[in-house]
Amino acid sequence: MQIKVTKGAAESATLAVDLVAGALRAKPDLNFGLATGATMVGVYLELVHRHQIGELSFAKTKAYLLDDYVGLDADDPRAFASVVEEKFCDLVDIRSESVVAPNSQATDLEAEANKYETLVCEAQIDFQLLGIGRNGHIGFNEPGTAFDSKTRLACLSLQTRQDNAGFFSSVDKVPKRAITQGIGTILRAKKIVLIANGAHKATAIRDAVCGFPSEASPASALQNHSDVTVIADREAASMLNSC
Numbered sequence: 001m002q003i004k005v006t007k008g009a010a011e012s013a014t015l016a017v018d019l020v021a022g023a024l025r026a027k028p029d030l031n032f033g034l035a036t037g038a039t040m041v042g043v044y045l046e047l048v049h050r051h052q053i054g055e056l057s058f059a060k061t062k063a064y065l066l067d068d069y070v071g072l073d074a075d076d077p078r079a080f081a082s083v084v085e086e087k088f089c090d091l092v093d094i095r096s097e098s099v100v101a102p103n104s105q106a107t108d109l110e111a112e113a114n115k116y117e118t119l120v121c122e123a124q125i126d127f128q129l130l131g132i133g134r135n136g137h138i139g140f141n142e143p144g145t146a147f148d149s150k151t152r153l154a155c156l157s158l159q160t161r162q163d164n165a166g167f168f169s170s171v172d173k174v175p176k177r178a179i180t181q182g183i184g185t186i187l188r189a190k191k192i193v194l195i196a197n198g199a200h201k202a203t204a205i206r207d208a209v210c211g212f213p214s215e216a217s218p219a220s221a222l223q224n225h226s227d228v229t230v231i232a233d234r235e236a237a238s239m240l241n242s243c
């Protein structure tokens with residue numbers, strides 16, 4: 001694992017996008033894994049900026065979403081597919097047919113999850129963006145998830161629902177389920193860049209980076225991967241000194 005400590009969210013986004021830019025230079029037809037959450041908003045802003053100044057093109061890129069809520073209308077602005085569309089895909093030159101997401105409206109959600117697993121594995125993600133939950137979750141893989149888990153229908157913990165309540169009118173309105181790539185699925189990506197900002201992520205980052213890999217910290221599974229960069233601002237990295 002490579003650890004990069006930044007002064008704050010803006011520098012974290014710049015650094016993450018520098019890595020995306022390098023990957024795109026090497027492989028313009030990048031299979032790009034997209035994540036959501038507040039942390040990613042700055043990353044998408046920077047990606048869009050670099051596109052607008054002519055530095056980055058996604059014309060040959062295919063994008064794959066990490067996860068999405070179950071139970072929201074397809075056009076709900078809080079659905080991750082809508083967020084990624086609004087904040088990134090609609091603002092760059094990626095072709096709309098090149099953006100792939102699990103269909104969280106499917107009548108058979110288990111079958112849809114299996115289908116998405118096959119699709120993501122066949123594609124082989126070159127570069128995966130990742131955030132981290134306060135409890136160490138990646139995607140919607142909550143503590144206790146097996147490291148070899150596949151894409152599936154997962155239940156959100158109360159903490160995760162509370163953390164995401166700001167996007168809804170109350171915690172009761174936060175969906176209880178999601179389709180998420182499994183930890184095993186995420187680990188198949190060739191390169192993974194995890195970004196964390198803020199003191200509320202410090203414990204999760206400490207456990208992910210220097211804790212013994214354990215299902216109690218889903219992100220600690222990343223220690224088993226050969227190409228992971230963790231970009232953490234000073235606050236999120238503040239508990240790494242004691243490692």
Ligand code: GLP
Pocket residue numbers: 035036037038039040066067130131132133134137138139140160164
């Ligand atoms: C959600 C997403 C995760 C993301 C996490 C962190 O739970 N499923 O993929 O990492 O939020 O979000 P934030 O960046 O808002 O802290």
